[in-house]
Amino acid sequence: MSDTPATSELDRRPESKWSMVGKDPYAMPIDKIDLAHPGIWQENEFLPFLKRLRxxxxxxxxxxxxxxxxxxxxxxxxxxxxxxxxxIYSSEPTIGIVDSFEEFTVPSFISMDPPKHDEQRRVVQGVVAPSNLKSLEGLIRQRAAAILDDLPIGEEFDWVERVSIELTTQMLATLFDFPFEDRHKLTFWSDAATAIPGGGIISSNEERWEAMQDCLATFTRLWNERVNAEPGNDDLISMLSHGEATKNMPPMEYLGNILLLIVGGNDTTRNSITGGVLALNQFPEEYDKLRADHSLIPNMVSEIIRWQTPLAYMRRTAKVDTELNGQKIKKGEKVIMWYASGNQDDEVIENPERMIVDRPNARQHLSFGFGLHRCMGNRLAEMQLRIVWEEIMNRFDKIEVVGEPERIYSSFVKGYSTMFVILHPKAS
Amino acid sequence: MVKVLFKDHAGREQSVEAATGVSVMQAAVSNGVSGIDADCGGSCSCATCHVYVDEAWLDKLAAIDPNEDAMLGLSSDRRENSRLCCQITLSAELDGLSVTTPEFQF
Incomplete structure (x- = not known):
């Protein structure tokens, strides 16, 4: 995810931003519908546009x-x-809707085809395999509990800042055994790797490059410390530095892999944590079911990931002339798979607009993608969300959402910048 | 109808009966066998119906195709006898097939 989809300079002109917002999707010529405009995603108006196109x-x-x-x-x-x-549909040159116009690229297998993709992915996939994550569950639970115990009761606060970001950042720090007091750097590097210059995170590509140099230097220092330590530590850097297939990685490949792990596990999980709370507020009868039976949590986690769909799409590029559902697609054309639409397709998913905690076949959703590029961190994401929800349900009767959350200006990252809530503790 | 025996990583066993022509994955899912997720519904694109096939049965299975081979490559728990069971179609010849599910699906 080293690309910056749907966020070209053009997109941020106000007349461009607002060109679809507030419009009736059924009243405009169908060929004028442009889902790539971030405005309809930020304003939460995308669903009827998706429906009409489906x-x-x-x-x-x-x-x-x-x-x-x-x-x-x-x-x-x-x-x-x-x-x-x-x-037929290539992941090269990029998986974002905008062709990369930036100088900053590091090797990352998300935008590679076989056989190179398979070779590089194989190198790192073991580190987020469920068998390796098992040993981290206790520590993740302990840190999630500490964050939740520290929250104010009965007063408004921003759930995104205090919980979703903090939890995701702490979990990343836990997985890397990253110096805990410096953990905000992980969030900064993750954001800097994908942000548009001038968008608030960084002001130029030079600044991005400086951040990435700092990231590489820091992770190289950690690597050097751990490569000389006894094997057996189960953090991701120790695993990479001691792993047969990874111990001789060149620096840029190390950086690329580290960034993919940081970025891939950052806003996706963050926005699913927030989205779950929002969904339970929109469907209070589902909240009741969950209160009555906490064993629904693993199924609910899959359902939240579908309902939220934290990445709205992935892009492919046609390698050859081809045909799809009656349409002729020419070699070189961009093809956007709108996961956010497929996850709302009522031919496959009944009542798709509802978040149903005990939905049958909840695991059958598109949010992780399918095929060779299927999300490598899917089990890590599910484990994190499961632990968070188990700890939440042990403490709070209700997380009450106050007002409308603010959504992110992006047609790619489907998420929230703020969401205010009030906590109601469980009667003891 | 043919019999399939599923064993999990801890040694627990469950025997199910299924019609010929269905996949081992469908036999597992329709009989509530735990340890098979089958997230993609049987199109060989998620690697969550991974099983280890008992050695005695390996020769009786159709050869692994390149797509299944690539998807199995996503699992860090792959072994010599790994297969995605949505790609194994039950036949009379496979009556009594015995497979083991891994501790974790990808």
């Missing part, structure tokens, strides 16, 4: 967009077809 143009061509022309794939089954056909 019904009337399930493989839809948008010729005019600030991001350049692209195809949108809207149906669950068509998305599966694209995601599982890497020989």
């Amino acid at each position: 019904e009337e143009a399930p493989v839809h061509y948008c010729a005019e967009s600030a991001t350049g022309p692209y195809w949108s794939v809207m149906k669950y089954k068509d998305i599966m077809t694209v995601d599982t056909s890497p020989h």
Whole structure:
């Protein structure tokens, strides 16, 4: 995820930003619908646009967009077809809707095809395998508990800042055994790797490069400390530095892999933590079911990940002329798999707009993608969310959302910048 | 109908009966066998129906295709006898098939 999708300079012009917001999706010519505009995502108006395209143009061509022309794939089954056909739909050069225009790139297998993808992914996937994560569960639970115990009761506060960001950052620090007092640096590097210059995080590509140099230097220091320690430590850096396949990685590959682990595990989990609280407030009868039976948590976690869909899409590029659901796609054209739409496809998912904690087949969703690029950290994400929800339900009767959350200005990262809540403790 | 025996990593066993023509994954899911997630529903694209096939049965299975091979490559628990059981279709010849589920699915 070293690219910056849907956030070109053009997109941030107000007239561009607002061109779809507030419009009736059924009153405009269908070819003018441009899902890449961040405005409808920030304003939470995207669902009817997705619905109309699913019904009337399930493989839809948008010729005019600030991001350049692209195809949108809207149906669950068509998305599966694209995601599982890497020989037709390539992940190169990038998985963001905007072709990378920045100088900063590090090798990262999310935007590579086989066989290179498979070789590089194999090197790091073991570190987030469930068998390796088991030993971290206790520490993650302890830190989640400490964050929750520190929250104010009965007064308004920002759940995103105090819980979602803090938990995700602490978990990253835990996984890397990163110096705990410096953990905010992980969040900064993660944000800096993907931010647009001038967007508030960094002001230029030079500044990004400085941040990445600092990141590499810090992780190199940690590597050197741990490579000389006795084997057997179960943090990710020790695993990489002692692992047969990883111990001779060149520096940029180390940086690329570290960044993929940091970025991949950062806002996705963060926004799913927030999204779960929001969903339970929107569907109070589901909150009741959960209160009555905490064993629903693992199923609910999958359902939250579907309902939230923390990454709205992944992009592919057609390698050859091809046809998809009746539409002719030419070699070189961009193809966007809208996971956020496939996860709302009522041909596959009943009552998709509802978050249902005991939904049957809740694991069958598109949020992790399918095929060779399927999310490598899926089990880590599920474990984190499960632990957080177990600890939340042990403490609070209700997390009450106050007002509307503020959403992120992006058609790629589907999430929240603030969400105010009031905590109601369990009657003891 | 043919019989399939599922063992989990801790040695617990569950025997199920299924019709020929269905996949081992479908036989597991429709009989509530734990340890098989099958997130993609049987299209060989999630590697969450991973099983270890008992040696005696390996020769009776159709050869692994490149796609299954690539998907199995996503699992760090892969062994010589690893298969994705959505890709094993039950036949009379496989009556009595015995497989073990890994402790964790990918």
